[in-house]
Amino acid sequence: MSDFYRPKGLSSAVCYGDPKTAFRWLEEAFGFEPLMVILDENDNIAHSEMKYGDSVVMIGNEWSADHKSPKSLGGKNTQTVHVQLTRGEDIDAHCGRARKAGAEIMQEPSTQFYGDRTYRARDGEGHIWTFGVTVQEMTPAEWDKAAGGGMRTQTSL
Known part of the structure; x- marks a missing residue:
């Protein structure tokens, strides 16, 4: 229980x-x-x-006027969901599984400047899901360099 x-x-x-x-x-x-x-x-x-x-x-x-599927709102999303895979998990295979099941792949798997490999998919009712897996651990200083500067910590906003 x-x-x-x-x-x-x-x-x-x-x-x-x-x-x-x-x-x-x-x-x-x-x-x-x-x-x-x-x-x-x-x-x-x-x-x-x-x-x-x-x-x-x-x-x-959909249980109220404020709780709707994107399908009922012209495809609009007010949030997206990020799902982090376990390190070492094959994100390309995960994307292939989603595609085979009918997901619209909005962004093919690609490695981001911060060391995660990600892809983005839309389900049949329009919800957007992002999946990521860490492929390279990086420090904030390395993120800053890879992104071209401008990264801030929460205390420097």
Whole structure:
């Protein structure tokens, strides 16, 4: 029973017009693992959760005027979700899996100035997901040099 209670941290909740399809697709495309599903009186998803590593993403329906899928908002997103893969994980293969499942690959895998290799994908309802894996550990000074200067720490803003 304690598996349903998370420690202090952050989770994201995304709304779908068809959360059952999204739930199955997220498992197939991105490798998210089912954690829990609560169905309403009509066997529709009222709330569900999936995990990836130690993180949780909540998958739900459009339940108010303020909780909509990008599909219902002309494709607009108010947030995107970043998912960090385990070091050594093959991000190119992960991208291939997502593409095979029907994800629109918005940005092919590429290595960023800060040492992560990333790609960006859009799911069938328009949510944008970014996946990254650290391929080279770098210091903030190395990031600054690679980015051409201008990097600041939180204390120097």
